[in-house]
Amino acid sequence: MRPENCNHAHNFDWELYPQAENFLIRHISTFLENNSFARTLSSSIEHETSTLFFDWIDHMVLPENIVSEKALDEFGFRRMDSLEVPPDMKVFMHPGAIFFPVLLTKGRCTEVILKPERLDHFIQMLGKGFSIEGDIYGHYRKAVISHQDNSILSAVERRGYNGFLLSANAHDAQEYRQALEIFFCRQRYFEDPGEGMNATLLLIKNLCKKLSPARVTDAFFRAERVYWERKNSAGQTQKARQDRVGLGWGNHDHHTYRTSRNNFTRLIKIFETLGFVCREQFFAGEEAGWGAQVLEHPQCNIVLFTDVDLLKEEKSKDFSHYDLEQTTRLGTVGLWVELHGESMLQAGLHHLAARFNFEKIRTDLKRQNINTMHPFSYFEFLKQAFTEAETWKVEPKRLNKLFEKNAITRAQYETFLRNGTIGSHLENLQRTRGFKGFNQRSVSAIIKATDPREYKFQGA
Template identity: 45%
Template sequence: MSALPGSRATQDAGAFDWPLCYEAEGLLNRYADAFLNLNSFAARLAQRMSNETGTEFFEWIDHLVISPQHGDDLRQVGFVEESVDAPKGTTVLWHPRAMMPRVLLRNEEAASPTGAPAEVAIRPEVLADFLARQDLDAPIDGAFGARLRRALVSEENGTKLSAVERLGHRGFVVQESTPEFVPRVLRARELWQTRKRDFADDACGVKHAFDRLEAVLALVDRDAACELFFAEERRYWEARNRAARIQKRRQDQLGLGWGNHDHHTFRSSREHFAGLNEFLLRLGFQKRERYYAGAEAGWGAQISEQPVAGIVVFADVDLMPDETQIDFSTQRLPAAPKLGTVGLWCALHGDSFLQAGMHHLEARFNFTLLRDQLVREGVNTMKPFSDFEFLRQAFTEGERWPVRPARVQAALDQGLITQAQADGFLRDGAIGSHLENLQRKGGFKGFNQKSVSVIISATDPRKIQEAHPM
């Protein structure tokens, strides 16, 4: 099955032609529903997730533990064995072509007549926050610094609800960290938190980021470094976006944090796009789809995934029509004679990698629930730019950020904007960042190029300035 109409990835067509795995999703949903029927704490939590955060319980599941008698059913819908640390007598299954929780087949578990898992583990961003907000006196297995930490949340009718926290780790065995690792983690986090972003010369900012990366990698491995880096990137973005702060507060009321993140979007200038991708590779990312919209919308994007930390980055950049045959993620791009939407956003606000922070965080929600709930919080949502059964996406309305006069003057001096546009940006500012409301079904991992072209065009600062002057 083709992933989406209109999408075109440059790599092996089969590798990133993501299928719709409704059978696999349906099987896991039946397991989860059977579990919720037996575990009242989990059922109440699921209802609160829906009512108070606009999210679905399924999107918070890290893994399910079930009898091996269900193994054939899982394999028939695409699950395969994964070689990771696991308790003795446990087989780990994952779906390599879909975005779904993993399943542990544990020999000691008897098959439930209802198909209910013996255990379901959810993954909040910070385990201690979750336990505190749920008012649970539950011991944490694994001290701070352990790559996997877990706590038993509820045990009822032969089922267990647990919660886990991961630090760049895919295994299932709790191992205490060494005494020296904890201060290393704290120092690494601090190095990311205090990374200077604003330099007179952006090249100095990029070099500084790489210097920080070297310092962090001297303290922790790249998987932990990646997890810590993106936690700080979310905090930086959140501090600049009202919708993000409102939704984060809602999710924090349940102790969940941003554990439902889907992907992080970085807008980049042409000059520093290759450097951004090199930085991600150093953090353990692997390249996925690469989109060329070129003449269609003047942009290109490299999608990358860090398989251990489970983090996805959508990095976009202005692209010229004659650049559709190059690997722009590695080949350094020359200055362009004009600015597209992405380039202008970076010219006005700075690169996402530097001053501006992420253009948006996309997290997984129940699309309609979140949209309606945010309206009551004073946050409106733009028209969906993807509206398929298996992929619904929309930005919250962007907030105008003030633009530094020096940035406006530089763009004007280079002939990249008109005097009228310059005056408008100085007077009214320009649209900054967004929170993106996303709903996926069928385990679909992909994106839609034509849909992204629509929203990139719709958020061009020049169009918004002309249509909605302050």
């Protein structure tokens, strides 16, 4: 199922596809048996980064004499004629799952293509002097890493593009570089958050006049991940591990934003201007007091989870597109925003979720003194856990305002002022069977568990 309309969020019911997953795993295993370089690299990636080789695959090319269109159709893959592909290939995607695309070719070679965040960094760490096809800062670049008999290992870099044709002449490369710099240097501190949200929307609208929304989106989130990482030590540690093999954050699963009720529709407007489409909505009930809108970009393979305080009577309306009335009570999300600011502005992402080997990364990060909270999802098809929260200092004027409104107690005021409070996380996530969704009950549990008024730091 592909996202089409925010007003039909309740229609999203993501299913499991174990047969399709097994089909892909079989072909990857055969490929690794036939390419020793890829086999060694796969082992190194999994050992050094606590991730799964499967989650680093951008797409796979299979010969038509090995796999037929009918077989792909039986596994749920659908031909996508709208995507740009080489003339001798056809592309198939699974609309209801997270599986990577499969291309059928009239040729004889099987090819696995990886997706490092930056291709030049990946090649640098391999140290073999591989050449890159496609323009720097172009929408699609590629390098062949290993060609053994009929098995090819390659890697690509995408910057706002979901096709499969090299960018022979990146006519917008200069504008893209300027957009990157603008997003890295954009103003994030505003006295009036509403003014800041409006300024951010205007900035993005102006950039979309020079670049496609997909290109702007890619530049925007590269800057967002860096900003989050610089404020999160677990993210820095894990990024360094992934950078040692040159992969960066190519394994990101979703980016989570928190916002005030007053600015939630502005946040959604910003993302829709970038080309995001709304998927499912969540409402956790009166006690939990939160809601969320999931969004997905159809060209950039980026998913967003946007959190907001929500009231029981608001669950029946499209709260992403109708302004929410102001309330005196602050839930977990609202309090976090009052303490630190809007995620779109000075606070940055609440967390980045990336795909890992769930058990291995918990153990490996523990060796580096990074603790992981109790899992809030633990199903065969979906496992999720936050690293222990990063402690952020809180501006005294924010605490004064909260205390004057009776939103926090005197004891909480003094604790937050002295010690700081819960800031951001890295989310450890593992998906199997192609599951694309989230579990509402599990998310409700972690929302409540990370309320700054209740959260206890490990060892405290």
